[in-house]
Amino acid sequence: MSKTFYTTLIFLLLAGRVSFSQVADTYYLLKADQFYDAEKNTFVKNQEILIKNNLVVEVGSQLSPPPNTVVLDFGNATISPGLIDTHSHILLEQKIDESLAVDAMMVSSETRVLRAAKFARSYLEAGFTTIRDLGNSGQYLDLEVRNAINSGYISGPRMLVSGPIIGSMDGQIFGLPMADFDRISKQEYSMVSGVEEAKKAVREHIARGVDVIKILAIGNRLVLGLEEMKAIVDMAHSERVTVTAHCDRDWAAHNAIEAGVDGIEHAYGFKTATLEKMADRGIYVVPTYGSTETIRRYYELQNEPYTEEELQENASHWKKWILELKAAGLSIVAGSDAYFDMEIPRGGIGQTSHLGICGFRTVS
Incomplete structure (x- = not known):
């Protein structure tokens, strides 16, 4: 031992x-x-x-x-x-029927930090001793929570934080009037255009004290260019900081792989050749697929009837993808991507996500 x-x-x-x-x-x-x-x-x-x-x-x-x-x-x-959740968002809470923009628009930074203190404690009480928080956290509010835990002001797991996600000029928030889009996106993200802006964003993040850099391989529509991604990865690696990429579409992953990112988040339905290329490069994947229990909770919140067969059917694509990740020889890391208000403690959402990733109920 x-x-x-x-x-x-x-x-x-x-x-x-x-x-x-x-x-x-x-x-x-x-x-x-x-x-x-x-x-x-x-x-x-x-x-x-x-x-x-x-x-x-x-x-x-x-x-x-x-x-x-x-x-x-x-x-x-x-x-x-202790358990580890490598993809959390404790500064964010979204209702099932709301837009991602609502929380950022309607909740003050102070309230978000106080609410995150509750979420952090719930993670600890659910058995998580480390979480990695990956953006959607205003301008470095995640660092405030991490530092409060480290100082003993609040109870919570160890936190590794990314600060604002670095992405192209469209971020992840959509459906807002232009004036509001510009204001909210600048509040929630570091939007860059060109190599020099990308390098500057990384320098700022590291100077502020982040533990990891997170980039958007693709936002709502725009992708970071290959040279921008390379600049981000090279700058971060020169300061011994790792880079992980949000990527939920196969075709958008190739620039991130070529740029040399350390990890890819989500990887929904990637092709076998893409997965094998990631494995060859030593890139880990955080699937964030959830489990049958996640779907069960969604049905219950919507007051919709369901059968156990329907739960299994709805989760079948997660099962298929997990088996494909394993077959490709990838390093698979558990992460919940929990940010919806499921009316249960946030740490409990992390537990149900681990069920699907680690093989219970959805994966044989």
């Missing part, structure tokens, strides 16, 4: 949860009936976990903790590594 692996994780207590203090040199010894070893995909009995402040320092049986260690015995609970 690798100690290095576990030092990156805070553990989810499936039968009870505990919040760890960040006071220096405080030790906790966790005991429970079972311990899930994620590296070996097996459950281990009679294991203990020694935590110093917020880091795991030792895992084993009959450990010898320092004096004054707080012992937390959870009886027949199971201790498991």
Whole structure:
């Protein structure tokens, strides 16, 4: 069992949860009936976990903790590594029947940050210890939430954030009058035209303190050009920052692949040749496909009748795509793309998305 692996994780207590203090040199010894070893995909009995402040320092049986260690015995609970959602949007909430623009237009930055604090806590309570937040978060509001968590002002998982998504001049918001489109799009995105603007946007993002750069391989209609994408990737990589690309159409992915992005988000129905090219380049994919439970919740919110057969049929394309990703040899990373108001805790939406990606219900 690798100690290095576990030092990156805070553990989810499936039968009870505990919040760890960040006071220096405080030790906790966790005991429970079972311990899930994620590296070996097996459950281990009679294991203990020694935590110093917020880091795991030792895992084993009959450990010898320092004096004054707080012992937390959870009886027949199971201790498991925390979940990770690599595609979240905790500064955004969209009603099922609303446009993407409504939240940005009608909700103040202050309210969005306060609401995000609630969403962040719900992720933690659902067992997520890390989330990667990928835009639709105003002008760097995601950094405010991340920094508040890191400072101990609010409770939440570790956050890796992108700041405003870098894209072409049309962004992702449509259907607005021109004056409103210009104002809201500039609030939510970094829209660039040309190589120099693309480089400047990356410099600004890194100077502000983002953890990852996210680009729009395609927005509503316009694509970033190959040279613009190359400039973004080269600039980010020179500062040891990775780049991931929103891309939901196969034909639009090829410039992103050629530009050398590290990851692609969504990848809906990509052709086999495209997937194999991504695998050859070492590009990971975050499918964001959801699960039958996602569809079930949608039906319930709309008060529409459904059968279990209909749920499976509606999710069949996700199952097909997941199997194609696996067959191509791609690195598949779980991400929910949760931003709709499903009238359940945001962390719960992340859990249902993981069902589909990891193989439960929709994938055999």
